[in-house]
Amino acid sequence: MLYIKCPHCGLRSQNEFAYGGDxxxxxxxxxxxxxxxxxxxxxxxxxxxxxxxxxLWHHVSGCRQWIxxxxxxxxxxxxxxxxxxxxxx
Amino acid sequence: xxxxxxLSLIKNAFSGHKGWEVAWKDPTPKKEYDVVxxxxxxxxxxxxxxxxxxxxxxxxxxxxxxWIGGGNVGRNTxxxxxxxxxxxxxxxxxxxxxxxxxxxxxxxxxxxxxxRGIINLAHSDAQMNAYARRGNSMRLNGIDAVLLDREEVKKxxxxxxxxxxxRFPIFGALMxxxxxxxxxxxxxxxxxxxxxxxxxxxxQHCEVTGFDISNGKMQGIKTSRGDIKTKKVGLCVAGSTxxxxxxxxxxxxxxxxxxQACVSEPIKPIxxxxxxxxxxxxxxxxxxxxxxxxxxxLDGYNSYAQRGNLPTLQHVLTEGxxxxxxxxxxNMLRTWxxxxxxxxDGSPIIDKTHIAGxxxxxxxxxxxFKATPASGFTFxxxxxxxxxxxLNAGFRLDRFNTGHLIDEKGLGTKTWIS
Numbered sequence: 260m261l262y263i264k265c266p267h268c269g270l271r272s273q274n275e276f277a278y279g280g281d282x283x284x285x286x287x288x289x290x291x292x293x294x295x296x297x298x299x300x301x302x303x304x305x306x307x308x309x310x311x312x313x314x315l316w317h318h319v320s321g322c323r324q325w326i327x328x329x330x331x332x333x334x335x336x337x338x339x340x341x342x343x344x345x346x347x348x
Numbered sequence: 349x350x351x352x353x354x355l356s357l358i359k360n361a362f363s364g365h366k367g368w369e370v371a372w373k374d375p376t377p378k379k380e381y382d383v384v385x386x387x388x389x390x391x392x393x394x395x396x397x398x399x400x401x402x403x404x405x406x407x408x409x410x411x412x413x414x415w416i417g418g419g420n421v422g423r424n425t426x427x428x429x430x431x432x433x434x435x436x437x438x439x440x441x442x443x444x445x446x447x448x449x450x451x452x453x454x455x456x457x458x459x460x461x462x463x464r465g466i467i468n469l470a471h472s473d474a475q476m477n478a479y480a481r482r483g484n485s486m487r488l489n490g491i492d493a494v495l496l497d498r499e500e501v502k503k504x505x506x507x508x509x510x511x512x513x514x515r516f517p518i519f520g521a522l523m524x525x526x527x528x529x530x531x532x533x534x535x536x537x538x539x540x541x542x543x544x545x546x547x548x549x550x551x552q553h554c555e556v557t558g559f560d561i562s563n564g565k566m567q568g569i570k571t572s573r574g575d576i577k578t579k580k581v582g583l584c585v586a587g588s589t590x591x592x593x594x595x596x597x598x599x600x601x602x603x604x605x606x607x608q609a610c611v612s613e614p615i616k617p618i619x620x621x622x623x624x625x626x627x628x629x630x631x632x633x634x635x636x637x638x639x640x641x642x643x644x645x646l647d648g649y650n651s652y653a654q655r656g657n658l659p660t661l662q663h664v665l666t667e668g669x670x671x672x673x674x675x676x677x678x679n680m681l682r683t684w685x686x687x688x689x690x691x692x693d694g695s696p697i698i699d700k701t702h703i704a705g706x707x708x709x710x711x712x713x714x715x716x717f718k719a720t721p722a723s724g725f726t727f728x729x730x731x732x733x734x735x736x737x738x739l740n741a742g743f744r745l746d747r748f749n750t751g752h753l754i755d756e757k758g759l760g761t762k763t764w765i766s
Binding site: 272281295303312314333335 | 603
């Protein structure tokens with residue numbers, strides 16, 4: 260069982276959360292000509308690293324906020340959690 | 349190579365089983381090979397076998413970080429089927445079915461192929477319509493498919509819950525009678541033994557640490573047991589593809605995820621087919637030892653850990669008990685996990701790459717085991733001829749960029765998010 264510290268609610272079990280994928284992916288800017296390559300990178304291509312991974316989780320059975328989690332993909336250790344708008348240093 | 353047969357078994361029994369040769373050798377890596385296959389799982393070993401058998405290339409090394417058969421080929425739920433709707437998948441996996449049927453003879457190794465049939469349950473009229481459509485598509489591609497009504501399902505699988513007050517009543521099912529199971533370890537060992545006998549070096553406990561590429565051409569690989577020169581490298585490392593891709597400066601349409609499976613304590617024969625739940629994700633068959641073999645959803649987050657978490661297992665087994673109430677009385681014998689390449693449309697990738705001499709075989713999602721022979725067969729062709737086989741022509745790496753997705757389930761990207 261993973262325990263995720265929601266920055267709004269505190270430590271909760273993974274049962275309350277839904278996974279949202281790689282948080283480092285950026286949508287191409289609005290109102291700009293976007294190439295097929297840029298769409299490809301945004302929609303499909305993922306680094307999928309082994310090790311530290313910054314990812315989005317949705318506290319769907321809690322405060323319903325999206326949060327960022329810095330987690331190790333090989334050990335499942337969670338290093339830190341952040342509010343969605345928070346800068347990750 | 350020693351031939352395995354009933355006679356050889358008797359002969360060796362009389363000499364106290366001391367006369368058996370090793371099934372495959374433990375060679376030291378040579379300085380140079382014609383082809384290096386990275387990954388000694390089912391797909392890598394099958395690729396080496398078909399390169400030697402069909403294309404007469406035998407100066408091959410199969411490089412394996414752990415031991416052969418220790419990865420996903422030994423961690424799956426052994427289901428073999430070709431019940432796909434799209435031509436690219438259906439024809440590819442049906443070629444696989446042909447190879448499965450003759451594999452024990454081909455490899456002189458009993459892989460215990462058991463075509464017991466797979467039954468996909470339907471729980472609504474809409475699902476029955478969808479299955480009728482899929483069944484028709486399968487039959488157009490020469491794959492056997494039978495639509496069963498509720499009574500027919502009841503006859504074949506009486507232990508399912510047919511009571512009136514279930515949340516997901518059984519309306520019927522789509523069955524592929526020729527589908528089934530096989531002994532997965534035997535598949536790895538059988539391919540390894542034949543490949544070895546034809547001159548393939550199977551090098552275990554050897555990790556790839558880098559690649560030597562110049563002018564966009566493959567020159568060799570670096571490993572924990574020294575550098576190896578080669579002009580052609582085939583990647584068969586589903587689960588770890590993204591790690592090697594990073595060494596190659598490639599970003600792929602793949603995420604690595606964790607999938608669990610489990611078996612119950614052995615019981616007397618009760619389930620004659622492979623049966624899947626239609627209102628969730630759960631599949632079940634009974635092994636020859638009598639264990640109920642079960643699996644279902646991914647754990648759902650990126651992971652390279654070959655072990656899972658209990659919430660997912662509980663979720664999956666809740667579906668199992670909804671289908672087969674008797675499962676709740678059984679003890680769990682073992683659970684385990686494996687890591688999969690989840691491709692963004694749920695279909696695999698077998699293709700050349702922008703680096704000359706680098707070939708990619710990945711993205712098998714939940715379904716790599718059944719693909720083992722067809723994957724090896726077409727990947728060997730792709731490597732030997734430097735062009736794709738017609739059966740893997742659709743499994744292109746650039747299909748995500750060009751929009752030619754093979755989206756079997758019609759779910760769009762991230763087909764694993766539920």
